[in-house]
Amino acid sequence: MKKLLFGVSDTQECKQAINTIIHLFGNQEDIQLTLLHVLPDSLVYAESGMVDYGAIQDDEMQQSHILLESFAKDFEQKGITCEKILKTGNPIDVVLEIADNYDLLIIGASESSLLHRIFNSHQNSFVNSSPIPVLVAK
Template sequence: MPENSNRPSVLVPVDVSTDERPDPQLLELLEPARIVLGGWYPVPDQTPPEQLQEAHEDEAIERIEAIAAEFQDTDTAVETVVVFTRDRSTTIDRLADEYDCGVVLVPRAVQRVERILVAIRADVNLSAILSVVGVLLTDSEATVTLLHAAEADEDTEAGKVMLRGAGDELLDAGVDADRIDTVSLESDTPVDDIVDAAANHDVLVIGESEPSLIEQVIGDVPGQLIKRTDRPVLIIRKLPTEEEEDEDGGEALE
């Protein structure tokens, strides 16, 4: 299959100690992307990981490969990995770094994917967010709502200008105008407004504030949204710039 430089890479975590499977509608939305199915098997504190791996590795691999087989009739690039771990959050972050995934899925049950909500906070990671959404909507008929929920002391006009620019970027990516809606709100509780809006959509897209471990995001706005919504969430990671990598010696987060 020819490589597509614009194709985002999405890490899809799957608990392979169970029969858990991402909903087919979510997988269909992700088909334009490169998908890494990250099978994780939880290891209790008092159990040696090698013991569980020896006993359950074959069935774990079989489960993750069965999910990968659902893409056999598509052009989707799919990779699989199975990890036995005590710490799910750190493992997901490590796999995202190791497999160069700019997107991490928080999978939840969904009956359909017809309406996607993109929560925009200032200009945080905006270019990456719009790039991913534009690609995912290539083969989808879903509509997208770009929502900017400004705090009361923010410049709401600047937010409206940003939303118009974001809509233009999706138009340039090939998304029809009648599938794009923009909403600007001024609120004392912007997180509450985003959670309420997500209830009327099928998938929520948010951006990471800083390059950080997924578990460290919890407590920031993205973490609050993840915990408070029951919708699947696509987290667009804020990857370090070349300058930041040089300062850190180019090492991946551990």
């Protein structure tokens, strides 16, 4: 059985990668697909001392669960069942920490703007640091 790890984020490129994954792996019965979303550690800068950090974190967790469910639903409509994992921390560290348990890491291509690629893309870090092959899907 081939184990695939798909790093899920709320970007258009990541959502478009669903079709690539379905096209490449959708007809194979020996595929196990795991969806992983990493919620970065929250930094909240409050101007007043009255901030409910628990409520902010709960809202972010709820939105992350909704995101994972949305991706899983898209795959399940095509007959692919998924395991869902939600973790918090540095996305690169978390993905690389569990990557050894999989055969292939799939990530969505970086957003198309040059500034986003230079300052906010994890794509190169995944490709350069991954202990397993990486598929950058569009």
